Amino acid sequence: MPNLKDELHHSGWNACSSCYGDASKRRNRLILPSLISSRIYVVDVGTDPKAPRIHKVVEPVELFWKGNVANPHTSHCLGNGDILISCLGDPSGNGKGGFILLDGETFEVKGNWEKGEKVPPFSYDFWYQPRHNVLMSTEWGAPKVLADGFNLADVEKGHYGRHINVWDWNSHTYIQKIDLGKDSIPLEIRFLHNPDAAEGFVGCALNSTVHRFYKTEKGNWAAEKVIEVPSKKVQGWLLPDMPGLITDILISLDDRFLYFSNWLHGDIRQYDISNTRKPKLVGQVFLGGSIIKGGPVTVVEDKELQCQPEPFVIKGKRVQGGPQMIQLSLDGKRLYVTSSLYSGWDKQFYPDLVKEGSVMLQVDVDTERGGLKVNKNFLVDFGKEPDGPVLAHEIRYPGGDSTSDIWI
Numbered sequence: 199m200p201n202l203k204d205e206l207h208h209s210g211w212n213a214c215s216s217c218y219g220d221a222s223k224r225r226n227r228l229i230l231p232s233l234i235s236s237r238i239y240v241v242d243v244g245t246d247p248k249a250p251r252i253h254k255v256v257e258p259v260e261l262f263w264k265g266n267v268a269n270p271h272t273s274h275c276l277g278n279g280d281i282l283i284s285c286l287g288d289p290s291g292n293g294k295g296g297f298i299l300l301d302g303e304t305f306e307v308k309g310n311w312e313k314g315e316k317v318p319p320f321s322y323d324f325w326y327q328p329r330h331n332v333l334m335s336t337e338w339g340a341p342k343v344l345a346d347g348f349n350l351a352d353v354e355k356g357h358y359g360r361h362i363n364v365w366d367w368n369s370h371t372y373i374q375k376i377d378l379g380k381d382s383i384p385l386e387i388r389f390l391h392n393p394d395a396a397e398g399f400v401g402c403a404l405n406s407t408v409h410r411f412y413k414t415e416k417g418n419w420a421a422e423k424v425i426e427v428p429s430k431k432v433q434g435w436l437l438p439d440m441p442g443l444i445t446d447i448l449i450s451l452d453d454r455f456l457y458f459s460n461w462l463h464g465d466i467r468q469y470d471i472s473n474t475r476k477p478k479l480v481g482q483v484f485l486g487g488s489i490i491k492g493g494p495v496t497v498v499e500d501k502e503l504q505c506q507p508e509p510f511v512i513k514g515k516r517v518q519g520g521p522q523m524i525q526l527s528l529d530g531k532r533l534y535v536t537s538s539l540y541s542g543w544d545k546q547f548y549p550d551l552v553k554e555g556s557v558m559l560q561v562d563v564d565t566e567r568g569g570l571k572v573n574k575n576f577l578v579d580f581g582k583e584p585d586g587p588v589l590a591h592e593i594r595y596p597g598g599d600s601t602s603d604i605w606i
Contacts, residue, residue: 199239200252204232205541208323208592210273212240212281212302215603223279225598227253229300231270231283233540234345236261238270238283240305247596256300260307262289267296267310269341272323275302277606282311284321284335291342295321295335295363295372313370320359325389326367328606330396330413333365336384347546350437353404358383362400362411364419376421381405386446390453390474393605397474399424399447401458406442408458410474424477425469427460430489431499436547440488440495445539446523450530451600455480455568459521461539462488462547464507466521466561468570480568483561485535486510487520488547512559513577519544519551525593526563526600533561533570538589555580555587 199206212227226244231237236258243250261267267285274282279302288294295318297311320337327333337359338344343352352358360382364374378384382402389398396413400421408425427442442460449456449471456469456477464487469477484507489497491506510517519537526533538544538556545552560576563569581587594602 200255201235201237203234204237204239205234206230206239206591207233207540208272209594210281210283210602211275211594211598213279214275214598216275216277216606220279225596227305228594229273229281229283231273233269233271233286236268236270238300243596254305256305256307261285261298264307265296265298265310267294267298270298271321274324274326274602274604277328279303280308281305282324284324286321286338287341291340291345293320293340293357293359295319295337297321297324311370312365312372314372316372318359318361318363318372318375321363322359322384323386325387325398326604327389327393327395328367329393331367332413332419333367334387334389334398334400334411334419335363335365336387336400337361337363338383338385344540344542346542348543353381353383358404360384362387362409362419362421374418376411376419378402378407378409378421379405382407384409385444386448387411388447388449388601390449391451391600391603391605392453395453399449399456399471401444401447403443403445404441406444406460408444408447408456408477422475424475427463428501430463430497430501432489433496433498434494435488448524448526448601450526451528452530455530455563455565457524457526457533459524459535460487461520461522464489464510464520466524466533466535466570468563468568470568481564481570483570483572484510485521485559485572486517486537512572512574515557515577515579517557517559518554519548519556521559523592525595528595528597528599530565531563532573533563534593535559535561536590536593538591541589544589552589553587555583556590557581558590558593
């Protein structure tokens with residue numbers, strides 16, 4: 199990249215399954231929104247996949263002037279070829295739940311997607327399901343508050359989100375909010391992949407819960423808690439109670455399994471969601487985290503574990519940080535994992551991660567009965583980059599994947 203401190207965070211494609219039937223579309227441009235600088239990079243990965251090149255840079259001023267938004271996050275392509283990107287705030291760093299549209303051919307900023315004056319106070323991730331005329335978005339927090347680290351007092355002051363926001367897909371208007379509780383901070387949201395499905399899941403970071411959201415008989419939307427990861431009572435940490443901090447979730451393409459990462463506790467979990475109202479834990483693996491043996495944190499009360507996990511070592515390297523972003527292979531048999539959340543929070547919770555760089559790991563999945571096992575032969579060490587350690591975040595497949603493709 200030609201600039202530093204952009205904070206490349208999430209990413210998306212210029213075309214995906216929503217463009218099915220249009221033979222002219224190619225998944226050949228990677229969309230890279232920058233969470234701090236508010237730039238958007240469009241990267242050509244089609245001309246030479248092994249040597250990506252910058253195709254276009256959308257400068258922050260374009261978002262500021264044409265949409266009064268900033269801090270772009272999630273990118274999804276639309277069936278009409280345009281690209282929709284959620285934004286966390288306004289140009290002053292305040293929270294604002296808006297969106298920006300890019301032209302799918304020129305990548306020029308077309309303006310806001312949303313219509314009307316009513317918008318949520320925060321934004322983060324989103325997913326849409328046109329057959330039910332709905333887009334769902336979530337809430338992290340105000341960019342100027344979360345930029346340098348986490349402070350629980352900011353949650354009490356209302357600077358972090360607690361809602362799923364419901365939008366009318368056709369009219370682009372904000373129509374409903376679903377309150378998940380003051381300590382929730384809902385981040386990643388996923389509908390089931392079946393385009394007829396009127397339900398999905400959202401992971402809440404701070405209270406470490408997963409909620410199932412669904413369409414009611416009345417035609418509006420509701421949510422119910424279906425998974426809760428108990429906090430651990432600890433000594434030697436920021437707070438006396440340590441949450442799991444669910445920071446990423448995904449659903450396998452066959453809608454059978456749900457996966458999520460506990461960035462602080464250090465584990466990845468696999469749930470059978472054949473019954474979406476009663477997910478069943480079928481796999482779990484620890485890949486580091488804040489409660490490992492020999493670290494600064496002592497667990498004094500744990501409702502799940504008998505003892506603290508061992509440090510995670512692979513190919514002679516002790517892995518710093520905890521599992522964060524996850525991506526599942528199309529056949530569901532390989533789960534890839536990175537360890538960086540966001541540079542400001544990495545520095546606060548895992549300073550050694552920043553010094554040594556993050557990693558990418560592979561977890562083998564039992565798709566018959568459930569179960570997770572680390573592939574001890576797979577390690578990408580981003581601490582060995584030529585210009586020094588880097589912090590890797592989201593993973594994308596050239597052929598599409600379970601968190602970028604939406605079927606309509």
